Amino acid sequence: MGIISEGLINLYMMIFGYSRADSMGVACLTIILVTCMLTAFGVFDNLVEKGKCGLIIPTTGFAHSMASATMDYKKDGFIKGIGSNAFKLAGSAILYGVVAAFFFCILGVLLNV
Amino acid sequence: MIYLYAFLFSGFVCMIGQIVLDNTKLTAGHITTALTILGAFLSFAGVYPWLVEHIGGGATVLIMNFGHLLYQGAISGFKSAGLIGIFSGMLTKSSIAITSAIIFSFILSLFFNPKD
Amino acid sequence: MSSVRFNKVYLDSHFVIGGPKEKNGKLDNFDLTMDDYYFHAKTFEKSEANMQALVIENLLINKKYKESDIDFLIGGDLLNQICATSYSARNFKIPFIGVYAACATFPLSIFHGASLIESDNAQNVICITSSHGLSAERQYRYPVEYGNTKPNTATCTATGAVGVILTKQKTKxxxxxxxxxxxxxxxxxxxxxxxxxxxxxxxxxxxxxxxxxxxxxxxxxxxxxxxxxxxxxxxxxxxxxxxxxxxxxxxxxxxxxxxxxxxxxxxxxxxxxxxxxxxxxxxxxxxxxxxxxxxxxxxxxxxxxxxxxxxxxxxxxxxxxxxxx
Missing domain, CATH: 3.40.47.40 (Stage V sporulation protein AD)
Structure with missing residues (x-):
């Protein structure tokens, strides 16, 4: 599990050519791209069986859930299929992340003021 | 050194996640959501920026980072534009993750079929 | 009483299609096997309907029956609105009874077929059921490519379709x-x-x-x-x-x-x-x-x-x- 994350860190450091903040973003993008591609090739679900949480918790989990959902519902059409189901699994992370960040932000503002 | 910390930290978080997944009825979705919220909280508590500073990629690769980016986006939005800034700024920092996930998933789904 | 005895009901013939994992498993004697999960169809749900239709076709051909020789088609599957069975049944002009009992669908359909034959309301009945690992996965659990880990107590939906003909004529x-x-x-x-x-x-x-x-x-x-x-x-x-x-x-x-x-x-x-x-x-x-x-x-x-x-x-x-x- 930790091994997977270390590999991801290496990737991040490799793109150090940009500024630190930018390279974080690019690293994130690369991870997501690789995850989506591996999901598309049908390989990622076998990897998850072996890596379990090690692959679900990082951003790879997020990208994988989106890629697998869009692939699966492709046959149901663009609007009803992909459109309605793309965020099926990732939706709750985004929704509650935004809600939580919002409340913490309000709290942060009130506490600082 | 930062490699070692990255390895240990992400390994640790994933291990906790694995223990929870194996021993409770919670699904992967529950865990990722909980970690996102935790990330936002740690960001609020000022802990997460310290983690990113010292553990580098180990902290940015996890889904907790997503919560962290959401919070940071909201706070910087508030600083620049007041209350409205919370809404306009929230998704700015995490845009890379969300946008790339959408675009790559969509494009790839056009060409590939599920197999198992 | 919940049990019914039958005196005049016999099992005539059967046809079984197995999926890609099943054909490599412990069983032999499949009449037909699939090489992949799509089975010449565009989606998993359609492939399950195709499997069932193929079973019914083969049952008819093997016994040289016409559709009119079969009094009822009774069957079910796991999908919403038992759609694999309904969409297979639309290919045949046989009165259709859809039943659902999840994985107990097969004996349930035999019960209905046998009851109709025993009461002299039918001469020949086809009982059919199917399941498809990936269509069930999509419906009940997660998208197919999603690497969801399962505990060791979990079972995996098998892929295949089986049909039998029940009849009043004496068989073994x-x-x-x-x-x-x-x-x-x-x-x-x-x-x-x-x-x-x-x-x-x-x-x-x-x-x-x-x-x-x-x-x-x-x-x-x-x-x-x-x-x-x-x-x-x-x-x-x-x-x-x-x-x-x-x-x-x-x-x-x-x-x-x-x-x-x-x-x-x-x-x-x-x-x-x-x-x-x-x-x-x-x-x-x-x-x-x-x-x-x-x-x-x-x-x-x-x-x-x-x-x-x-x-x-x-x-x-x-x-x-x-x-x-």
Missing amino acids: MQIKAATIGKTIDMGIKDVNHMGAVMAPACADTIYTHLQNMKKRATDYDVILTGDLGKVGVNILKEYYEKVYGSKLLNVIDAGSSIYLESQNMYAGGSGPVCLPMVLVCKILQNPRYHKILIVGTGSLHTPVLINQNETIPSVAHAVEIEVLS
Whole structure:
């Protein structure tokens, strides 16, 4: 599990050519791209069986859930299929992340003021 | 050194996640959501920026980072534009993750079929 | 009384299609196998409907029957609105009865077919069922490519379709009786532990059948349960001994008999097709099994109510088959 994350860190450091903040973003993008591609090739679900949480918790989990959902519902059409189901699994992370960040932000503002 | 910390930290978080997944009825979705919220909280508590500073990629690769980016986006939005800034700024920092996930998933789904 | 005896009902012919994993497993004697999960169709759901239609076509051709020779088509599957069965049935001008009992669909459809034949309302009936690993996965669980990890008690939906013709003409296989089970809910919520959900219903139906028919478990050469899985069948034996006081020694679980250990299917196969697939490919092929009791075990769970925090009820139906020598 930790091994997977270390590999991801290496990737991040490799793109150090940009500024630190930018390279974080690019690293994130690369991870997501690789995850989506591996999901598309049908390989990622076998990897998850072996890596379990090690692959679900990082951003790879997020990208994988989106890629697998869009692939699966492709046959149901663009609007009803992909459109309605793309965020099926990732939706709750985004929704509650935004809600939580919002409340913490309000709290942060009130506490600082 | 930062490699070692990255390895240990992400390994640790994933291990906790694995223990929870194996021993409770919670699904992967529950865990990722909980970690996102935790990330936002740690960001609020000022802990997460310290983690990113010292553990580098180990902290940015996890889904907790997503919560962290959401919070940071909201706070910087508030600083620049007041209350409205919370809404306009929230998704700015995490845009890379969300946008790339959408675009790559969509494009790839056009060409590939599920197999198992 | 929940058991019905039949005197005039016989099993005429059968046709079985197996999926890609099933053909590489423990069973042989498939009439047809699939190389992939799409089976010349565009989606998994359509491929399941195609499998069923192919089974019915072959049953008709092999016996040189016309559609008008079949009085009723009775069947079901796991999908919403039993769509695989309905969309297969639209290809045939045979009066269609759709039934649902999850993985106990096969014995349920035999019960209906046999009752119609016994009451002289039908001469020939086709009973059919199917399941498809990936269409079930999409509907009940997660998108197909999503690497969801399952605990070892989980069973995996088998892929295949099986159809049989029941008839009034005498053949070597007679349907002697059927028992319709009661729906039992033991308060279990874990969708990854179907064996535990279904074992009590299975035990209840077996016991009721034996009581009503005034028989003992040892009167049968084999009791074939549907898809309790490796874990579930042990739960059944323990439960039966504890609650009814006798041992079930001659139980074979269909779900556990399909896959090899190396195929990594956790606790075994599940799905309505498990029971008829093992019945046709293994039990009926073996000349030492004469008195057979098949017990289909169905877990009546639905994702909607599970998400609303409900428990999972289950039902089991039994059919007694005798292979005459």
